[in-house]
Amino acid sequence: METSTRKLDIVGICGSLRAGSLNAMALRLAGESMPPDMRLEVIDWSQVPAFNADVLERAGPPAEVRRIRERIARCDGVVIATPEYNFSLPGMLKNLIDWLSRGADQPFARKPLAILSAATGPLGGARVQYDLRRVLLFVDATVLIKPEVFIGHAQSKFDGQGRCTDDATRQFVTAQMLSLERLILQGRLLEQG
Template structure:
């Protein structure tokens, strides 16, 4: 069986973000035959129509191509002011430009972690709407919202909460099946 290549995107730039920890946890719980590469996007500039008129910047082209080659995309993002972090939305805005945008018909799974009790539920609502517009194939269930996330990861970034590990593992098994199902439909 061939391996499923998953791109991991963290909606936070912070090295010690609980969402980066959650993304790493998800990668560690992926079934055999799946592998994730966390892709950095720090070099993507603020969206500017004048820049776009001259062509997509190299960092945007590289991210678009990496997403295009992947079998699926896993997104772990924090919630800022009840929505998508501005810098991450900027990335999605750049990637989505052009009829050949790489999220079209791409399997996507979303999870979020937050120090608050709802675990980023509101960001997922907004992110799902954005992904729908981009024609991505977003995994509906199981949803993963990691509330009180600061207490669920240790100083080394390892998840110490078995319930969280179970939820994330369940989502990764469902994502594995979802990616394969979407590939069969294509």
């Protein structure tokens, strides 16, 4: 499939705000595993306030939310790496999506998006992915169906510097990033008619 000379611009969102997050490591691995025509920028969303519809109606979205909305609207695709909290989404990640989803111009609509998760348990965050897919379905994102990436026992698959040491994990993430590239390029072809 042909690509233009411009690199595909991918926004990364980590569902954990922890400095040493396994999912931040997984997101870094996704960036390293992308084809040469893709570039990942992980955005900082740690200053997004708790969603308040009164604030939204009175003054519109806060500046930090507007900045992230604009960044996602401009990108070619999104990768979300998130932990599983209490069998579901981290509250702050859901909060971010709630802010971004308000308005007819919400940036997730028809945006190609891949999900991966890393966890210390054997399931690798499988439950969070299914809940996140439901939320993203509602905001009309074009979520990559396969391959799914669940990094179980993730603490044993990354070293002290956050580098992936597991070949199988690296291969799964590389396959997912290749599929995300195809999804983006197929979408472009459909738009061109």
